[in-house]
Amino acid sequence: MSGIVVIFDFDKTIIDIDSDNWVVDELGATDLFNQLLPTMPWNSVMDKMMNELNLQGRSIEDIENVLKRTPIHPRVVPAIKAAYALGCDLRVLSDANLFYIETILKHLGIREYFSEINTNPGFVDDKRKLRILPYHDFHVFSHGCTLCPPNMCKGKIVERIQAELAKEGKKRIIYLGDGAGDFCPSLKLGENDCMMPRKDFPVWDLICKNRKLLKAEIHEWTDGEDLERVLLQLIGKMMLMEDENTNQLFDCKFETIAHEVLPKPLYVP
Numbered sequence: 001m002s003g004i005v006v007i008f009d010f011d012k013t014i015i016d017i018d019s020d021n022w023v024v025d026e027l028g029a030t031d032l033f034n035q036l037l038p039t040m041p042w043n044s045v046m047d048k049m050m051n052e053l054n055l056q057g058r059s060i061e062d063i064e065n066v067l068k069r070t071p072i073h074p075r076v077v078p079a080i081k082a083a084y085a086l087g088c089d090l091r092v093l094s095d096a097n098l099f100y101i102e103t104i105l106k107h108l109g110i111r112e113y114f115s116e117i118n119t120n121p122g123f124v125d126d127k128r129k130l131r132i133l134p135y136h137d138f139h140v141f142s143h144g145c146t147l148c149p150p151n152m153c154k155g156k157i158v159e160r161i162q163a164e165l166a167k168e169g170k171k172r173i174i175y176l177g178d179g180a181g182d183f184c185p186s187l188k189l190g191e192n193d194c195m196m197p198r199k200d201f202p203v204w205d206l207i208c209k210n211r212k213l214l215k216a217e218i219h220e221w222t223d224g225e226d227l228e229r230v231l232l233q234l235i236g237k238m239m240l241m242e243d244e245n246t247n248q249l250f251d252c253k254f255e256t257i258a259h260e261v262l263p264k265p266l267y268v269p
């Protein structure tokens, strides 16, 4: 373990599109989706869309087959595998849903590289219908953050991760994202952390306009190839700094021990 936690957004970060739109468009339900969107929250629209697709005779397997064709840049999977091989703790933080994310990650053979997937619940019910629910049930309580959509405050989730890391002795976070929902968590990162916003995407615009609000180092990326290069460079740099700190600590400890334990020289020429 390297003491580095890498948090990946999913849509337009790990995969190259928005998974909700991909499924709806590929199954020919775009018009209904656009009609429903102004009338209810996003998660409720998706839940209703899954019900509608089921009524139209679309099965779970039809949805899985669409998900397995999701476009992804060829360098993203190697980047994830390399980060894992370097000892990083990898997590997903996404406003998509668990069914889509797990189906895609399993298909790519990388589900087990992630220690945690934080997202909206998504599961197949007893009638073989896909259900999509909000991460925070906003009918019961509001998460209280005005930057984030009602169903998910990624900043609150990052704060929970940070509290756990403090106990586990893991030190630094690298966060990769593209969307407006990735801005709130970027404000929670500390000066030893790194934010990797996707260039020319909403989170990048928000960060450019509010540069001073961020404590973390900012390293932009453009596509999967760039993601791989920037991410692995940052991990390498963080590991080098960690090694230097460990060596310094070791030197310092060694000196103390040497001072206390070794016999004083009897004879100094």
Ligand SMILES: Cc1ncc(C[n+]2csc(CCOP(=O)(O)O)c2C)c(N)n1
Pocket (backbone or CB within 6 Å): 009, 010, 011, 012, 018, 020, 042, 043, 093, 094, 095, 096, 149, 150, 151, 179, 181
């Ligand atoms: C007001 C409002 N507008 C849109 C959405 C939905 N939404 C925004 S970005 C996104 C992609 C999530 O994946 P990722 O976080 O992996 O990029 C989704 C599903 C919402 N919840 N509330």
Ligand SMILES: [Mg+2]
Pocket (backbone or CB within 6 Å): 009, 010, 011, 012, 013, 177, 178, 179
């Ligand atoms: Mg995204």
